Amino acid sequence: MNILQINSSARAFENGAGSHSTRLANELSASLLAQSPEAKLSVRDLAREPHPVLDESALGALFTPAEARNEAQNARVALDDALIAQLQAADVVVLGVPMYNFGISSQLKNWIDAVARAKVTFEYTANGPRGLLTGKTVYAVLTRGGIYRDQPHDSQVPYLRAVLGFLGMTDVRFVYAEGLAMGPDAEAAALANARAEIAAHVDQDKTVTA
Numbered sequence: 181m182n183i184l185q186i187n188s189s190a191r192a193f194e195n196g197a198g199s200h201s202t203r204l205a206n207e208l209s210a211s212l213l214a215q216s217p218e219a220k221l222s223v224r225d226l227a228r229e230p231h232p233v234l235d236e237s238a239l240g241a242l243f244t245p246a247e248a249r250n251e252a253q254n255a256r257v258a259l260d261d262a263l264i265a266q267l268q269a270a271d272v273v274v275l276g277v278p279m280y281n282f283g284i285s286s287q288l289k290n291w292i293d294a295v296a297r298a299k300v301t302f303e304y305t306a307n308g309p310r311g312l313l314t315g316k317t318v319y320a321v322l323t324r325g326g327i328y329r330d331q332p333h334d335s336q337v338p339y340l341r342a343v344l345g346f347l348g349m350t351d352v353r354f355v356y357a358e359g360l361a362m363g364p365d366a367e368a369a370a371l372a373n374a375r376a377e378i379a380a381h382v383d384q385d386k387t388v389t390a
Contacts, residue, residue: 181219184270185209188288189278192227199227200360201323204374205276208319208355211382212272222266226287232259233286234293242297260294267295272317273349275340279324282335292343301347311348318344318352319381321374325361353381 189199213219241253302311328334357374359366
């Protein structure tokens, strides 16, 4: 089993300090590895390795036939190719997803823009779009300063379900750590709740695969 962990916080994680989403994603991946010692883990930290934004020059490179691209265009497309290959090889994806201004981070949006490519990770058919990244399990660790779960102003969960499902990743499990900015007691309770949800997900998967 190949596990791919994507850390999308703007803050790097140093010596156990920094992003809550990265810390919990690390713990989730560690739990999966403990369950399947033969699994391999790859980690891409988008704070340490920021991916370029999808801008006019990137679009120009992507829409230029491979044989007609110049050196700079080839280099730009190769950056996206590397992320796509890494995702294609994964059986399990762990996403660390902090909430910034009611949405996902720009780091995660850049990653999504890079891996969503027509005829590679999805295609249009006579019956509509079809995702090509099937057979994967995705865990999304959501960290929020306030309380947004099942509320109309939670834009993250609908967006992630839609875009990941569009690419064929329909088995998405969410882990919530909410109220992190509402005082020390609320923070401790949020982290404890998230860890309990991680344990429940991993135990459930162990039962299903046993």
